[in-house]
Amino acid sequence: MDYFVSIQLDKNSKTPLYQQLGDSLYDLIEKDILKANTKLPTIRSLAKKLKVNNVTVVNAYKYLEKKGVVYAQVGSGTYVSPIPIENTPSPIPFEEKKEIKQITMTKDTINFASISPSTDLFPVESFKSIVNEILERDKGNAFSYQESQGYEKLRESIADCLKSYGIFTTEDKIQVISGAQQGIDILSKALLQYGDTLFVEKPTYHGAIAAFQSRGARIIELTLEFDGMDLEVLENYLKIYHPKFIYLMPYYQNPTGYSYSLKKKRAILDLAEKYNTYIIEDDYLSDLNYSDEKNVPLKALDHRNRVVFIKSFSKILMPGLRLAFLVVPKNLMPSILSAKQTTDITTSGFIQRAFDLYLRKGLWKNHIKDICKIYKNRYLCLTSLLDEHLKDEISYIAPNGGLSIWIKLNNSIPLDKLSDLLLSRNVIIAPGSLFFLSKESSNYIRLSFAAVNEKQIQKGILILKKAIDSLKSSSSSIQPIL
Amino acid sequence: MDYFVSIQLDKNSKTPLYQQLGDSLYDLIEKDILKANTKLPTIRSLAKKLKVNNVTVVNAYKYLEKKGVVYAQVGSGTYVSPIPIENTPSPIPFEEKKEIKQITMTKDTINFASISPSTDLFPVESFKSIVNEILERDKGNAFSYQESQGYEKLRESIADCLKSYGIFTTEDKIQVISGAQQGIDILSKALLQYGDTLFVEKPTYHGAIAAFQSRGARIIELTLEFDGMDLEVLENYLKIYHPKFIYLMPYYQNPTGYSYSLKKKRAILDLAEKYNTYIIEDDYLSDLNYSDEKNVPLKALDHRNRVVFIKSFSKILMPGLRLAFLVVPKNLMPSILSAKQTTDITTSGFIQRAFDLYLRKGLWKNHIKDICKIYKNRYLCLTSLLDEHLKDEISYIAPNGGLSIWIKLNNSIPLDKLSDLLLSRNVIIAPGSLFFLSKESSNYIRLSFAAVNEKQIQKGILILKKAIDSLKSSSSSIQPIL
Known part of the structure; x- marks a missing residue:
């Protein structure tokens, strides 16, 4: 208890004595010498020990109480406060969210x-050997900052892989991202200013809606028919609203599972050109095709660079990788790269290197x-x-x-x-x-x-x-x- | 060359013949049967083959040209366009960026x-054994979606680790993020509406400025003295501008290296309470302390829950991990969690699990x-x-x-x-x-x-x-x- 003797007060200082005493006690509390819920000495005993008036100690204790560092208990004395005391200052609003019930899952659910x-469908074993190969090969470099656009070799192997989707591009038009949701978020930042309009399918993926709302954008829903949006409605709306982009999922749309007809895909590309807007094509699972017909992404038909293509590996490979990519019209690349830097600088280089090898070894296919x-x-x-x-x-x-x-x-x-x-x-x-x-x-x-x-x-x-x-x-x- | 014979035209259809022909050719191009830069048949030969007028073929080729699918070469004929043709539609603006020169680094730089x-300072070997232990232990679970707030065990071990910083908190107040930059981005989304004001130190970290600008916020710089902001200026500005928060780095500030005095830290906390604002404390390297004095983060003094604490492992451990965390006043947690979900759903569970083990084994310390x-x-x-x-x-x-x-x-x-x-x-x-x-x-x-x-x-x-x-x-x- 003799920490208190060490307290030095300077009667000639401009700082009042009570404050000097308060600050000294604060120091003891911060350094964890006086622990949470410790009782402080009585007014009289401390005043006597330090040779000051009782009033000085009373004021020092009040000063500390005002700061939230001690609390008084009536009839008992003054105690050190624990940190943090959750006294909840006024909350700051964030956009309203749809309530998704918290559901407890069991093994039998x-x-x-x-x-x-x-x-159990994750290729864990093959990925494990890949990971070790990378650590052996790249050592510390596997964990340094990666360029914001993405690991160059991965962008090359992605470009190569895209050929089989009918998409012919080069690594300078690919932006690596940490999952499709990040892609949507980054595109929102790059393309949407406060108050801008955009179109989505109705119904659509709620995570996209949330990202667009967070930019203060005006979201217009266009009913999705079994073969895509109604073209007449779309054209009318384009004339009126001049949206910054149209967000859609041309294959096995979430939630409807509907796919766009070739005719509608072409028409939408023409409309995007005519009304000077962009299309964000979220390809989250065109790979899971159970028919004999080949899928043709919008991007494969995009002769006029109106499409930003998002492809995620979460639904196909492993969601926990947090890896996806964009194919971006060249003129949009600078703003998208800026937005990526602002968002999280870069996606994990370690995961990028591992996935590059995974692609190169043909394991992905x-x-x-x-x-x-x-x-x-x-x-x-x-x-x-x-x-x-x-x-x-x-x-x-x-x-x-x-x-x-x-x-x-x-x-x-x-x-x-x-x-x-x-x-x-x-x-x-x-x-x-x-x-x-x-x-x-x-x-x-x-x-x-x-x-x-x-x-x-x-x-x-x-x-x-x-x-x-x-x-x-x-x-x-x-x-x-x- | 006899793909063309397979083209079926229906003279009774409502779709004009030239368009039917154009669409059929489009199909052949998309299916990569007609490759990029292939010369299409001459007008006359194709008209003859398909038994249509020359004009129909001329119009079909024009129709395809308008779509950007073919291009005409004067005196030579019509060719299939390669995809993508970068004809750069009008660019969409993103906020102006300071130009950082591209510098080519050599080994001798x-x-x-x-x-x-x-x-060479990365603990690659120990991390490698940790990674393998995780894959062995958690198998596919290492790659499933993680809860958005972060892997619970990691949040526990972070809370435990924070005790040595004088910060006493619990895992429900910790938000795991993919690096400090993401922390700043998420806080911007959770706390800033378009047009809101915030304060930063002058000079400060440009990545933070960029994230705040991207929210359409008004950023006010307050000159940093060697021991922190000028308190009188700060209070005057608080009175006038009512900022949503003050962003600062109390230890070895970037770029100045200055640290806040204990007195100023306390005073700023008092001011935050008095003027009902928050403080974002970016602790990017308080660990690198070369003096004998112990560092006291603002969060350790935060008796009234005014501080959001960001801690990154990039500068201390490995930037490529993309891992950091926030300690958040309870009342702000819902909006921050929403913003994290919108941003990238979750941080890689694999990395979180690995870092949890790294902390638990004492390797971090x-x-x-x-x-x-x-x-x-x-x-x-x-x-x-x-x-x-x-x-x-x-x-x-x-x-x-x-x-x-x-x-x-x-x-x-x-x-x-x-x-x-x-x-x-x-x-x-x-x-x-x-x-x-x-x-x-x-x-x-x-x-x-x-x-x-x-x-x-x-x-x-x-x-x-x-x-x-x-x-x-x-x-x-x-x-x-x-």
Whole structure:
């Protein structure tokens, strides 16, 4: 307790004595010599020890209390405050978010909501040997700053890989990013000023909406038909609103699974040129094609450099890599590179080097082939079960690719009740309302098969059927038929 | 050449014949059957083959030309366009950037400009064994999506590690991020609306300025004195401008190397409370302390939850990890978490898991001890050389920590000439003007010793001396003495 004797007060200083004493005590508290919740000496004993008036100590304690460093307990004395005391200053608003329920997952949960692959499909073993090869080869360089545009060799091997998608580009038009979400965020920064307008499909991916909103942009939803946006509506809107860009997913769109017809793809490119706007093409899983026809990305048709192409590896390879890339019209590259620098300087060089080797060894193409087979089987299993058990209850357009099916409920079953009922039976689905900017009711659900195997799909669809049946009968027994 | 025979035209269709023909040719081009720069058949031969008028073919070729898919070469014929043709539509503006010269580095370059450690100081071997342990232990889980706030175990071990900094917090107040730059970007999104005001030190880190500008914020620079901002100026400005936050680096500030006095730190916390604002404390290298005194971060004094603490591992460990964290007042957490989700969903779980183990094994603390010794020696070497050779030419305040020294040139030597002259002798420095928002001339340079060893420092300082001498004599011989 004799820390207090060490306190030196200078009666000739301009700083009042109480403040000198307060600061000295503050020092002892900060240096953790006086621990949290320690009782300070009584007024009288400290005053006597330091040869000052009682009032000086009283004021020193008050001074510390005002700073939040000590607290007084009536009838007991003054104590050192713990840090931090959460006394919550006024909150600062951020844009409103759609509430996504926190759901506790167990081993038995049948997860039709996730479009991320289950971990057993990750090529961990081959990636492990790649990682070690990189560490052996590059040593410390694997962990130095990477150029902001991306590791040059990776950009080369990406350009090479893109040829098989019908996209012919060079490494100077590729920007490496930490996942597709970052791509959307960076494009928002590079292309959107406060108050700018852009178009999205309706419904669409909520993460994109959130990024656009965060730039203070005006977002206009255009209804998505089974083969793309309505061209007449699009042209009318382009005339009126002059959007900075149109954000779309031409293959197995999230959440609908719809794909654009070649005719609409061409027309949209023509419209982009005519109305001087850009298209952001989010290609998150065109690789998962279960048909015999070849997919043609918009970027492969982009003769006039109107398309920014985003490709992620999260849904195909491993989401935890946080790796994706953009193919960018040359004239947009400087602003996109600036935005990347401002956002996080660079994507992990270590991961970039590993993925470069993964591409160069042909492991990427093999992996796609492998998982495409697995997902196709799940897809066929899911659709045949839907057709068998739920034919009268639902309708959907078969996507023939991707990782999910957009299902319309034919009867007016309240979706929140259906979700809750399924959840109580350990089945999770994504309600369609999640994917609309306007808070409208929806009679759609997105059923995904990324994270469920065939056994789980079978079990899950039977549970879904029962849930629909029970809600149908209960709703018909309560509501009069008009 | 007989792909053309396969073209089917329907004379009864509503689509004009030329367009049908154009679309069919377009298909052949897209499918890469007609390759880039292939010559299309002559008008007459194709018309004859397809039994249509010449005009139909002429119009089909014109239709394709308008789409950018083919190009006509006068006197020669029509050819398939390569993709992409960069015909650069009108560029979209992004905020103006300070030009940083592209400098070609060689093995012999003496780099006084970088504050990133040289790769030979990275703990690659220990990290390699950690990485393998993680892959063995967590398998596919190492690559699944991580929770947006960060891997829980890592947040626990960070909270534990922070105790030695005098910061007592819990894992629910920690947000894992992909580097300090991302921290600044995310805080900008969470706290700044378009048109909001904030304060920064003058001079300061240009990456922070760029992130704030990208939010459309009004940035006010407050001159940094050797012991922190001027409190009177700060209070006056707080009264007038009501900033959303004050961004500062209390230890070994970038670029000045200055550190805040305890008195000023306390006063700034009091002012933040009084004027209801926040402080963003960017702690990028308080660990590199070459004095005997203990550093006390602002966050350790933050009894009223006014401080958001950013800590990066880039400068201490390996920049390529892209890993850092925030300690956040509880009430700000929801908006910061939202902003993180919008920005890139989550930081690589693989890297988070590896770094968690690195912390738990005590390797982090050992590494700091090791590199602190190395950097201290470089620091002592650099300062003693400056004192020996450049005493009359420069002045500086010894930072006693960090990775750089902020040097004022006593004579009015044109800095651009000095930089160029040094560059021609293979020495790079960071001119002070880089760190001011206002484009003012500056007679400061930042000399960093992160990426140079003692031998390079010795050589570099002698070159610097010669360069200053030669510019001094040349300027005095040209300019008349007034």
